[in-house]
Amino acid sequence: MRAIEITRFGAPEVLQPVERPEPVPAAGELLIAVQASGVNRPDVLQRKGLYPSPPGASDLPGLEVAGIVAGGAPAELAAAGLAVGDAVCALVAGGGYAERCAAPIGQCLPLPAGLTMVEAASLPETFFTVWQNVFEIARLQPGETLLVHGGSSGIGVAAIQMAKALGSRVIVTAGSDEKCAACVALGADHAINYRTQDFA
Ligand SMILES: NC(=O)c1ccc[n+]([C@@H]2O[C@H](COP(=O)([O-])OP(=O)(O)OC[C@H]3O[C@@H](n4cnc5c(N)ncnc54)[C@H](OP(=O)(O)O)[C@@H]3O)[C@@H](O)[C@H]2O)c1
Structure with a gap:
């Protein structure tokens, strides 16, 4: 997948497109085909080297996304009222600046009616x-x-x-x-x- 990586700490130019393996959702997570990703102050701080990603989280920036559910354990998805193909937005610990992002199912919200993907990605x-x-x-x-x-x-x-x-x-x-x-x-x-x- 394509992702935006912090190649080194510094100004916005250090953000570069790269190829990365798709994340594999862990138990309790689903996979999102990302259509929009929010930009927040912690992304800027992370880019400058002042906000390390939490242990176990993706090193890619991006803490909120909107997109389409592209994978996950069917039983876990069903228990949350979700299915592959649903539109959601989600709060994540990192990895939002990418074509695919793993998200805790409990931190996903069905795309609110009337909101675009870009608008929904600014909610979490x-x-x-x-x-x-x-x-x-x-x-x-x-x-x-x-x-x-x-x-x-x-x-x-x-x-x-x-x-x-x-x-x-x-x-x-x-x-x-x-x-x-x-x-x-x-x-x-x-x-x-x-x-x-x-x-x-
Ligand atoms: N889930 C969470 O718990 C959660 C989520 C998001 C944010 N937060 C927290 O909420 C707070 C606000 O976050 P945000 O993302 O909304 O912040 P933000 O958009 O970056 O805004 C920070 C504000 O702080 C003021 N500020 C004072 N000194 C500053 C400095 N040296 N550099 C930058 N800004 C400075 C600025 O306003 P003035 O010029 O008016 O002083 C600025 O508008 C942070 O403490 C953040 O950690 C928590």
Whole structure:
């Protein structure tokens, strides 16, 4: 398969297309024929040599993908309500920048109706993370206020949009007026440039 490899640590030019063997899904994993892969800050840090892949994970970058289920143990797929040919997006520990990627079945989500592969590939890292932390754990309610530090980060822009969609008030902090304006354009009710104002 074709994959994008970090040939050495450095600038974006160190990312190069290479041929790699297809990953073999382990127990509890399925194989995805990747159509889109998200780009996140950890990919950049990994490329610079500041974020080693976890033990046992692919050394290829890419932590979220969308594509078509291309393999896996039939019984395990069936138990998860999945089958070869289904469209999914998935959170992975590495290996997303490739034509085939192994993913834990429990970290796969059927492609949401109406989303393209590119859109769905942007869900797992940020939208899943915000969903779990802000809504499942913190249980933000409509009408409550959410303070988002780093409002223009990947996590921040997801948090703004999700909290506004669910009827909460959103206040963000960010490191420049331009970033604050971008947060307001995304729906934030109020944005504070923490370099020029005391948010407390
Ligand atoms: N599954 C998970 O648990 C999970 C998943 C994703 C992310 N995260 C965590 O969530 C946080 C945000 O992640 P992200 O991917 O959304 O980050 P990101 O897009 O890279 O944004 C990071 C933000 O941090 C601020 N920042 C301050 N100092 C910085 C520096 N030296 N270099 C770069 N940015 C700096 C910047 O905003 P200002 O200029 O406004 O300060 C920037 O927008 C991270 O701590 C990450 O580890 C956790």
